[in-house]
Amino acid sequence: MSGLLAALREIVGADGLLARPEDLLVYEADGLTMHGALPSAVVLPRDKMEVARAVRACRAHGVPFVPRGAGTGLSGGAIALDSGVVIECSRMNRILRIDPENRVAVVEPGVVNAELSKAVARHGLFYAPDPSSQMACTLGGNVAENSGGPHTLKYGTTTQHVLALELVLPDGELVRVGAASGFPAGYDLVGAVVGGEGTLGIVTEITLRLSAMPERAETLLGIFPDVVSACRAVGAIIQSGLVPAALEIVDQRTIAAVEASVYAAGLPTDAGAVLLVELDGPAVALGRQVERVRTLALEAGAREVAVARDAAERARFWRARKGAFGAMGRLAPDLYVHDAVVPRNKLPEILERVCEIGDRHRLRLSNVFHAGDGNLHPNISFDRRDADELRRVIEAGEEILRVCVEAGGVISGEHGIGTEKRAYLPLVFSDADLGAMCRLRAAFDPDGVCNPGKIFPTTRFCMEANPKARGYGRVEFT
Numbered sequence: 153m154s155g156l157l158a159a160l161r162e163i164v165g166a167d168g169l170l171a172r173p174e175d176l177l178v179y180e181a182d183g184l185t186m187h188g189a190l191p192s193a194v195v196l197p198r199d200k201m202e203v204a205r206a207v208r209a210c211r212a213h214g215v216p217f218v219p220r221g222a223g224t225g226l227s228g229g230a231i232a233l234d235s236g237v238v239i240e241c242s243r244m245n246r247i248l249r250i251d252p253e254n255r256v257a258v259v260e261p262g263v264v265n266a267e268l269s270k271a272v273a274r275h276g277l278f279y280a281p282d283p284s285s286q287m288a289c290t291l292g293g294n295v296a297e298n299s300g301g302p303h304t305l306k307y308g309t310t311t312q313h314v315l316a317l318e319l320v321l322p323d324g325e326l327v328r329v330g331a332a333s334g335f336p337a338g339y340d341l342v343g344a345v346v347g348g349e350g351t352l353g354i355v356t357e358i359t360l361r362l363s364a365m366p367e368r369a370e371t372l373l374g375i376f377p378d379v380v381s382a383c384r385a386v387g388a389i390i391q392s393g394l395v396p397a398a399l400e401i402v403d404q405r406t407i408a409a410v411e412a413s414v415y416a417a418g419l420p421t422d423a424g425a426v427l428l429v430e431l432d433g434p435a436v437a438l439g440r441q442v443e444r445v446r447t448l449a450l451e452a453g454a455r456e457v458a459v460a461r462d463a464a465e466r467a468r469f470w471r472a473r474k475g476a477f478g479a480m481g482r483l484a485p486d487l488y489v490h491d492a493v494v495p496r497n498k499l500p501e502i503l504e505r506v507c508e509i510g511d512r513h514r515l516r517l518s519n520v521f522h523a524g525d526g527n528l529h530p531n532i533s534f535d536r537r538d539a540d541e542l543r544r545v546i547e548a549g550e551e552i553l554r555v556c557v558e559a560g561g562v563i564s565g566e567h568g569i570g571t572e573k574r575a576y577l578p579l580v581f582s583d584a585d586l587g588a589m590c591r592l593r594a595a596f597d598p599d600g601v602c603n604p605g606k607i608f609p610t611t612r613f614c615m616e617a618n619p620k621a622r623g624y625g626r627v628e629f630t
């Protein structure tokens with residue numbers, strides 16, 4: 153290892169290499185605190201050539217490596233199993249080009265999501281995918297996780313906004329995939345890398361599609377007696393043909409946590425749920441849409457529907473949604489943000505079952521979720537030092553996934569598989585499916601050295617797809 157550390161220091165300089173135990177501790181986990189693994193070192197490259205050289209150095213010393221952005225991921229994707237080296241891209245944070253005419257931006261992977269929208273606002277443009285972590289998470293992490301956010305309903309997830317990528321392949325070669333025009337020839341390799349969870353290479357440059365800022369946005373807040381009636385309103389709004397930019401539900405337990413925190417937004421704590429609806433588009437069309445949503449929400453059982461009067465009130469409505477995770481940080485040392493998707497019409501029934509599972513396992517479970525997409529986020533506040541509680545959290549998490557899959561859903565909407573859900577992939581894929589995915593992975597990473605131990609349930613699939621791989625076999629699967 154000392155030879156590798158010397159080689160990495162040579163590439164990124166002394167201030168670009170972390171190897172003291174107290175520095176490495178920070179990288180032990182990402183946002184999923186119940187899975188941890190210490191890296192043997194962390195490198196902080198400043199450009200793509202340093203990334204490529206760091207990859208080659210790791211390979212020369214037979215050590216696996218893991219790309220990392222801000223570490224806000226919620227599925228254990230950015231932790232280094234098997235004492236690998238973390239290659240963190242946060243110093244590669246330059247916006248390289250803004251092309252308003254073609255509505256395109258070219259960025260390095262360490263650019264923080266919210267910074268891009270700020271930078272292009274003067275051109276009347278914005279970058280649509282907006283994870284609730286957008287003040288911290290990086291665009292490289294967003295690409296790897298195919299991140300969504302509250303506005304996914306209308307604007308789509310990250311994959312709809314990535315035109316081209318440059319990446320360092322796991323053998324150290326620098327390649328480009330996709331086309332800035334949006335019309336690439338041949339296989340859709342951008343589609344493979346987006347959502348690849350950092351297993352196919354390290355993204356060093358991203359060409360992104362920008363969107364025109366809507367002329368106007370209206371934000372409504374519906375107060376409901378319970379989550380079921382709020383879900384009914386969501387179904388009615390979608391069925392009416394409207395396509396809101398966002399349809400988000402915050403349940404009673406989350407409202408209580410938010411109102412007791414610095415994110416307090418003045419929500420009634422006796423409400424069973426609130427529904428946040430955002431409509432955007434040409435000003436002339438919005439008045440009628442607002443009235444339509446108000447009527448549908450009242451018919452579904454809302455006791456009150458407020459429309460934000462100005463930007464300050466709109467921000468206040470959103471504070472309850474975007475501050476929810478932070479507010480829950482006060483409740484317990486750990487927060488497990490679960491993620492699954494069900495068909496929208498199954499939301500009321502599934503939410504009842506999710507709450508029943510939480511209660512049965514004696515857990516503090518609350519819900520704040522992208523209702524328009526059917527994308528649930530049951531949040532469990534817990535203390536991982538309590539072994540019995542941790543066991544109950546894991547059991548409840550698995551039960552929730554099974555219920556969602558039985559309802560025709562999938563096991564992740566936006567947080568990825570990582571280490572968190574690799575054991576559950578067979579709930580939605582056959583052995584043959586998994587083998588095919590491993591062969592795709594092996595085409596990029598034949599030796600299994602780039603973020604090994606992620607996504608796939610056991611090494612078997614990867615080893616069978618590519619028996620010569622050196623890396624996969626070393627990673628322990630639990």
Ligand SMILES: Cc1cc2nc3c(=O)[nH]c(=O)nc-3n(C[C@H](O)[C@H](O)[C@H](O)COP(=O)(O)OP(=O)(O)OC[C@H]3O[C@@H](n4cnc5c(N)ncnc54)[C@H](O)[C@@H]3O)c2cc1C
Pocket residue numbers: 182183218219220221222223224225226228229230241261282283284285288289290291292293294295296297298299300301302349350351353354355356477478566567603
């Ligand atoms: C409070 C909170 C709210 C959140 N809300 C949302 C939400 O609304 N929607 C949503 O989708 N997610 C959400 N997330 C999850 C998380 O923020 C996203 O997954 C985000 O995209 C991770 O970005 P990151 O920079 O932190 O990546 P990291 O956590 O550092 O890494 C995530 C994955 O990306 C890979 N990776 C990172 N950089 C690169 C690169 N340059 N090349 C290749 N692979 C790379 C890593 O190996 C890892 O597998 C939330 C998280 C938190 C903590």
